[in-house]
Amino acid sequence: MLFRLVEKTLNYARKKSPWFLHLDTGGCNGCSIELFAVLNPRYDIERFGGLSKANPRHTDILLIDGAVTKKIRPRLERIYQQTPEPKVVVAVGSCAISKGIFHDAYNIDGPLDKIMPVDVYIPGCPPKPEAILQGVIKALQLWEEKHE
Amino acid sequence: MIESLVRVLVYPGVGFIVFFSFLYSGIFRKISARMQHRIGPPIWQPFFDILKLLGKEDIKPEQAKIGYTFWPFVAMISIITAGLLTPIAGVVPLGNSDIVVLIYFLVFGSLCLYLSGFSSSNPFAVIGSVRGIIQMIGYEFPFVVSVAVAALASGRLLLFPAAVNMYQISNGWLCLSFPFAAAAFFVSVLAKVEIPPFHIPEAHQEIVSGYYTEYTGKKLAMILIAHMVKLFVLIALGIALFFGGSLDILTFIAKGLVLVFVVSFFRVILARFRIDHALKFCWVFGFVGMIDLFRVLLGF
């Protein structure tokens, strides 16, 4: 019984403080500036406790946008391994979901879910900051059910 | 026996210190967010952060040296004991204490934090720790000068913080009679807790997260707790030494909130120093504090 209680509080805390890391893997940085705009006063993500961390060691949510180029793929895989376990991967923008407009480029290595398991997809080219916020919140709810 | 145990463990002791340091750091983040036109996180956000970190997986890089898991724990413990030695609302949890022991624990705590950076042998952590130690050389000088001024001003050579507390209650705030020493103290507090403009060791723009780059899970939680408690301890010390002491708990919390507001004001308006600017700035304020030291010695 006590273990259930600890698990419930940990889950609740995990939902309340999502530290995220943003990595652009070869898109047109339209999604990156919209992801940066999520920090500014109009769409502030810090009211949900979110902090933009630069370090894969400290993050829980990986916000990855852009169709993965061949050159950044090894780095992407290493960053995925470096993030500690209870983590959620969010693919932002249509490039990350389906290689988008660069589907037949010779230097693109395929959508994100070919490289790592993706939990939440946020469509849009680029998705508006409200859509990104909604995606992050959905990722948190999904996180709670996953560990229920 | 139980009464002193409660005093150490619960009321002005560990429980109270840790709870209020989380609360102060939450208010600190909320106020600075508010000043940036943002809504900012709820005040009890640090509780969630630390709880979440406890539930995270612990990763230990294989290049890490022996002290990797040891130093953060020592840092947290030494800073909490420093907290136990400061007079909170007139009561010193561990009985009467000498200021030198308090300074020792604070310095040892910060040193352990930087040693944990060295032991994680990550290039960014090493550079972050080197910067931390350089900055430590900078802010120790004004800190010790201002504490000496407070000691001599209260008329006793061997300083007991509780005694200074009483002295201030009887005849007025020390910071009014010795403004330079108070300014030096405040600058050293900013530098000690690495609040902008002194957040150089963990400047995440240049060196990813400074000395705690490699830490995750419980060890990172310990480091963050050490940070928050350090802020609370220095605020409590500031109240006891310069800002008019406090007898009952309400004035203590009120003055603490005012100090947190002033500190977060500095966080919002100042950009980051480079390490050599920070060193020069601290030493200038050290000499400013010396003026007050001479005034106290010569007795006018």
Next chain:
Amino acid sequence: MSDSFRKKITGLAEIYKTHGNAVFAKIDKKDFLKTMEKTAELTERISSISGHDNGKTIELVYTFTSEKLVLNIKVEIDRKKPKIESVTKLFPGAGVFERENFEMLGVVFSGNKNLKKILLGKKSPKTPLRKNIKEGE
């Protein structure tokens, strides 16, 4: 500036097309360096080297932009072993474009010290902009 350029290159190149501010001039390979020295006297800023493989030969267009003139000098080089002198001594900024064309089309610029290929990862195709990369060239 365009008429001072015309005076300079009367014998060497002939201008075959102008639209708006742009002037296109064609030169052949042997007096390529002389024309480059002449243009170096007019402007030190090279804007781009555009390589293009049209199946028969590789065309390199050297572009210089300045007051009211976009000057494009086209030179054609052989497709099998593309080789041309480097202009980095006259225009240091051109080293960047030469490296790019070396990567994309395999054009060797003799005289460019660090002609290295960093663009593509290890697994990307060798010279993607050449016409028929299937030929295994």
Next chain:
Amino acid sequence: MKEKDVRKCYILPVGPQHPMYVEAENLMVHVDGETIVNVDVNIGYMHRGIEELMQRRNYIQNIYLAERICGICSGIHTVTYCQCIENLIGLEIPERAKYIRTIILELERLHSHFLFFGVMAYEMGLDTVFMYTWKDREAVLDILEMISGNRVNYGMSAVGGVRRDVPENRIPEMIKKLDYLEKRGQYYAKVFYSDKLIRKRSVGLGLLPKKLVDKYSIVGPVARASGVKTDVRKDIPYLVYDKIDWNVIVREEGDVLARIMVKIYEVFESIKILKACLKALPGLEKTLKVKAPFVIETNEAVSVTEAPRGELFYYAVSNGTDKPERLRIRTPSFVNIANSLGILLKGQQLADLPIIVASIDPCFSCCDRVTLIDVKSGERKTVDEAYLKRLEERK
């Protein structure tokens, strides 16, 4: 610090994933203590091979591809591409379409400059100005949303003109927002110029001497901050820039602060142009978009414009089909990053590295090429791959 002492210095891999950049870029910084000895810029992470893609799409599809080369300057890429195709055909677009295109380009310059101020302040550790500037940038994005319905990738211009019209009834609202932005611009000019801490972190840092600007063909505000008066809108006027009176901002110092101040005063110029364009919008004659042929016979054309970061250059060759034979894109950031970083960073402090790199406003998706910069010294220490790999493993 001669080259052979490089052996004992520390290799610090900065990037490709780093809080400093919006995108991925890897700097191998040779550090001796805190001073930078040498920098190897190694980009290429953003390279998607757009030029090769453009040869496999027809002229209309390429507009959407040109727009997604760089999210910050998507408008200028579409306008330059459409101008290049119009030069191929020899097409003249309606007068009102020219004004609307200029409005979109200047609005984009505004939001790109405000983005730059925010990133610049963020690098200096001043989060508040980052929050303020990005809050004001939302005002520009609101105007863009009023016109094109989109914050990024507006999809406004097409070959032969513009696809949507500026809503006449909302122009007073736009002018009110522009006045608000002008007031904020004055505030930021005061903040960046007079704040002691910012001056301490930017005056005399990352100096770019004037004689090197043309030699290394460095373009845009970075060149103008070092005293070279180059602005494509004045040198080779296109659209309606010659009909409106505005002046080019040039400063002499060539350090980080000069680059910031050039961009701040360019914000005022852009607002002046925008107001003039909004007032002088000509009436709608027949159409906003002239009909363009689908197949273009063999021809070649060039188009040069002024992107927020410098001179953008397109070169197109057509071959009688509906797909371009060759389309060469030379973006301003490609030259600025490749050539200027080596000069600016040598001998600086490590703590100033993000500030100097951010001061040339790198846009790495623009620069989808990569080069190793190593401008002067040919040889230097060769570090074996395993050593670097081990270093990065621990990161």
